[in-house]
Amino acid sequence: MLLDNVRELSAFSSDGKPFIYKNAHSVSLQFDNTAVQSEMYVAAPDALLLGYTVTMMGFLLFKHSPGTIAMIGLGGGSLAKYCYRNLPHAAIVVAENNPEVIALKDHFHIPEDDRRLQIRCQDGRDLVRDADSDYEILLVDGFDHTGQPPQLCSQAFYDDCYQALAPEGIMAVNLLGSRANMTHYLDRIQRSFDGAAIAVEALESSNMIVFACKGKSLEMPDQAIMNGLKDLELQHALLLRMTAQNILRQRRTDKLIAALHLSAAQLRAG
Incomplete structure (x- = not known):
């Protein structure tokens, strides 16, 4: 099923079956009219959009x-x-x-x-x-x-x-x-x-x-x-730089939480 305008998309009920929605700039795969599962730029089909x-x-x-x-x-x-x-x-x-x-x-x-x-x-x-x-x-x-x-x-x-x-x-x-x-x-x-x-x-x-x-x-x-x-x-x-920064920040947070849990356990044991 291929839909190519917003009116069709808003009225469509797919009963869980995948369908295609296309506009001038992108093509998307959806299971309903509210959530996009995958999206592709028409001008750059190999680029990551989401x-x-x-x-x-x-x-x-x-x-x-x-x-x-x-x-x-x-x-x-x-x-x-x-x-x-x-x-x-x-x-x-x-x-x-x-x-x-x-x-x-x-x-x-x-x-x-x-x-x-x-x-x-x-x-x-x-x-x-x-x-x-x-x-x-x-x-x-x-x-x-x-x-x-x-x-x-x-x-x-x-x-x-x-x-x-x-x-x-x-x-x-x-x-x-x-x-x-x-x-x-x-x-x-x-x-x-x-x-x-x-x-x-x-x-x-x-x-x-x-x-x-x-x-x-x-x-x-x-x-x-x-x-x-x-x-x-x-x-x-x-x-990738943003992802790297998020990973490094989360690693530091996880280490801090682990250290706090260890300290609390030691206090309870002592």
Whole structure:
């Protein structure tokens, strides 16, 4: 279904089926007339338009040139296209469980499958459960018309995400919903990744992006992150500096909170 004016959009009820809304400047994928799932500039189809996608690319701060990337959720293919065009050494697999979403991919200029890109009609839960522990990057951005599917935010799912990653692999998860739910999901990620996780607010949105790692990649010193940022900014037209600053600020906050909890525990024990 293709809609091309505001009147049609405001009156349309899709019953949870994905549809395309197009105006002079952009094309968006939506499940209803209130929320945009993915958006693309007509003049720059490979650019990242939504702030949360830019923040998810913050994994580059810790791994500049990954060789294997897995994604859960295709949507309009924003992340898949960006990684395909700008990370030429990466082999990318995308799991999307809705064939109606995959059927709309030509509207978003998503490349055809080749030796570097595979788009599978598969539940993301199965992708990570059956993985061979070799993904350097895992991007979890799976939503349907009801929000975040239960199978993509369970403790078992995050356990499988950990196992699916290569040593020092990094996961970035897009969370959206009530603050209580997002905090609950963050707690699950922390348990699955033995505390190696950090949550930041997404740029220009109410989404929360959680970065987690299998190893110690997220402990990279502040100065090393900022030094690497100089090269990244030459290669990527992204607001990575803002994401880096948000991550470093949150790391300091998390350390302070942990220290306060430790002091309180010591006082109770003493």
